[in-house]
Amino acid sequence: MRIFSSLCLLLSLTGSVFSQNTVKKPAVNPLAKPKLVVGFVVDQMRYDYLYRYYDKFSEGGFKRLMREGFNCRNNHYHYAATITAPGHAHIYTGSTPAISGIVGNDWFDRQADQTVYCVEDSTVSTVGMASPAGRMSPRNLLVTTVTDQLKVASQGRSKVIGIALKDRGAILPAGHAANGAYWFESKEGNWISSSFYMKDLPQWVKDFNARKLAAQYVTQTWTTLLPIDQYVESTADDVPYENVLQGETKPVFPHQFVASMGNKYEELRTSPFGDLLTKEMALAALKGENLGKGKETDFLCISFSSTDYIGHRFGPDAIETQDEYLRLDRVLADLLNSFDAQVGKGNYLVFLSADHGAADNPAYSQSMNLPAGFRNSGDALKVANEAVQKAFGPGSWIKKYDNQQLYLNQDLLREKKIKMADAVEAIRLALLQQPGVVNVINFHDLAAVSVPEYWLTLLRNVYHPKRSGDLYIIYESGWLEGYRKGGTSHGTVFNYDTHVPLLFYGWGVKPGETTRRTQIADIAPTVSALLHILEPSGNIGNPVSEAIK
Numbered sequence: 001m002r003i004f005s006s007l008c009l010l011l012s013l014t015g016s017v018f019s020q021n022t023v024k025k026p027a028v029n030p031l032a033k034p035k036l037v038v039g040f041v042v043d044q045m046r047y048d049y050l051y052r053y054y055d056k057f058s059e060g061g062f063k064r065l066m067r068e069g070f071n072c073r074n075n076h077y078h079y080a081a082t083i084t085a086p087g088h089a090h091i092y093t094g095s096t097p098a099i100s101g102i103v104g105n106d107w108f109d110r111q112a113d114q115t116v117y118c119v120e121d122s123t124v125s126t127v128g129m130a131s132p133a134g135r136m137s138p139r140n141l142l143v144t145t146v147t148d149q150l151k152v153a154s155q156g157r158s159k160v161i162g163i164a165l166k167d168r169g170a171i172l173p174a175g176h177a178a179n180g181a182y183w184f185e186s187k188e189g190n191w192i193s194s195s196f197y198m199k200d201l202p203q204w205v206k207d208f209n210a211r212k213l214a215a216q217y218v219t220q221t222w223t224t225l226l227p228i229d230q231y232v233e234s235t236a237d238d239v240p241y242e243n244v245l246q247g248e249t250k251p252v253f254p255h256q257f258v259a260s261m262g263n264k265y266e267e268l269r270t271s272p273f274g275d276l277l278t279k280e281m282a283l284a285a286l287k288g289e290n291l292g293k294g295k296e297t298d299f300l301c302i303s304f305s306s307t308d309y310i311g312h313r314f315g316p317d318a319i320e321t322q323d324e325y326l327r328l329d330r331v332l333a334d335l336l337n338s339f340d341a342q343v344g345k346g347n348y349l350v351f352l353s354a355d356h357g358a359a360d361n362p363a364y365s366q367s368m369n370l371p372a373g374f375r376n377s378g379d380a381l382k383v384a385n386e387a388v389q390k391a392f393g394p395g396s397w398i399k400k401y402d403n404q405q406l407y408l409n410q411d412l413l414r415e416k417k418i419k420m421a422d423a424v425e426a427i428r429l430a431l432l433q434q435p436g437v438v439n440v441i442n443f444h445d446l447a448a449v450s451v452p453e454y455w456l457t458l459l460r461n462v463y464h465p466k467r468s469g470d471l472y473i474i475y476e477s478g479w480l481e482g483y484r485k486g487g488t489s490h491g492t493v494f495n496y497d498t499h500v501p502l503l504f505y506g507w508g509v510k511p512g513e514t515t516r517r518t519q520i521a522d523i524a525p526t527v528s529a530l531l532h533i534l535e536p537s538g539n540i541g542n543p544v545s546e547a548i549k
Contacts, residue, residue: 041353045357045501053325064505070503110399123137134192169355207288213280218267278304310324312488316361375481383431510546522543526543
């Protein structure tokens with residue numbers, strides 16, 4: 001009995017000591033949230049640019065996001081349409097073209113028998129000028145965005161603003177419920193919107209347009225930020241892999257700007273001045289809408305479009321492209337400092353990604369003995385037409401070629417009692433004889449497609465039965481349609497188009513990095529998890545849990 005009592009006393013004392021030495025974790029407040037979320041989309045930014053130009057970046061832009069934030073180093077697109085509109089849409093929806101309906105910048109509408117632009121909307125009017133440039137809205141996007149879900153969660157009290165030179169770069173991220181989306185028009189150099197959002201521009205936008213920044217920038221000269229001999233990460237300034245700006249005879253520094261087909265300010269897009277316009281507009285929105293100052297979380301969607309214009313014109317290896325990213329780095333630093341000042345460091349959440357990557361110019365690749373080549377833009381359509389007419393006789397058998405997809409005349413096939421599989425096979429056999437073509441995919445029978453499972457997933461994710469074509473052409477690595485004179489493009493299943501940056505920074509983010517494969521669809525659910533809101537309706541991604549504190 002005495003032994004038992006001693007044992008009980010010992011256990012009691014041990015428990016007391018254990019309880020006193022147990023460290024209680026501070027309670028997590030499930031209602032805590034950032035004051036502001038900022039989404040950066042850098043149009044056509046390949047992942048490798050983060051490291052190629054790293055030594056020449058400032059401390060306050062990309063380096064700040066990489067060092068103090070979370071870096072997903074193996075982040076890829078999960079579908080084949082690596083194009084601007086799908087990229088912007090799926091960063092914010094966590095979805096895929098097969099669900100969202102945004103299968104390209106344009107697609108063929110079989111019912112209307114015409115091409116549809118991704119954000120066109122004939123039911124609305126331009127706000128800010130007398131022009132059709134503002135007849136746009138997000139109505140073609142069939143699912144919700146993370147910005148929409150934030151508006152729902154706050155019963156509309158959160159403010160959501162989208163800003164980009166490109167209309168689709170502002171509209172698709174901001175979503176259906178946004179307070180406003182604003183984009184740049186090149187004729188008068190103003191920022192405009194659509195009656196989908198408002199009847200008149202807010203006073204802060206009118207005041208911003210009155211500053212006439214575009215008129216100031218268009219008179220300036222684009223010179224290199226650093227001495228030109230320091231751009232050792234790029235090719236020489238005068239190489240045959242680049243195109244020229246309007247009015248110039250050589251693609252060399254310094255660059256001047258001239259009017260393009262009556263659009264006085266169009267060529268500003270293809271310069272770092274486009275980023276400055278975007279930055280200043282974003283800062284005007286920050287102040288004008290008082291973002292991050294209310295009780296609810298606000299959301300600012302910023303897309304930098306000039307990186308895409310410059311990439312297309314000069315290619316990934318040009319000094320112009322490197323100079324653009326060095327200057328964009330300083331722009332990011334200015335924006336982050338402004339968020340610090342208005343919202344407070346640690347009170348806002350940032351993510352940065354890209355809508356697609358880009359291929360090296362094929363001529364440049366060939367100079368390095370890399371596999372690459374060119375195809376003329378109309379070759380695929382011409383060969384397909386000849387093949388189907390040879391097999392089935394004269395007729396308008398093909399309605400459209402876009403996004404590497406052929407839209408067949410299904411009504412004519414039914415009228416002539418020709419099976420889709422037979423038409424596809426006739427075209428497929430003809431195209432496979434062409435240089436640079438790897439495969440021709442029948443979207444109507446993906447189960448029978450003989451390609452690597454990885455590619456098959458990309459193809460399944462891009463196919464929307466009402467908006468996609470009937471056949472998808474896969475070109476060889478490094479091959480482009482057009483661009484013989486220089487520059488580059490994108491839109492393929494290869495890593496140079498799918499591998500893009502993904503950085504999280506600020507509120508709720510645990511600094512670090514991962515080489516685990518993540519996908520673009522993971523961005524929206526990660527932001528949703530940090531905000532404690534429902535993920536978007538078409539989401540197929542998962543939160544990047546390693547990035548969350």
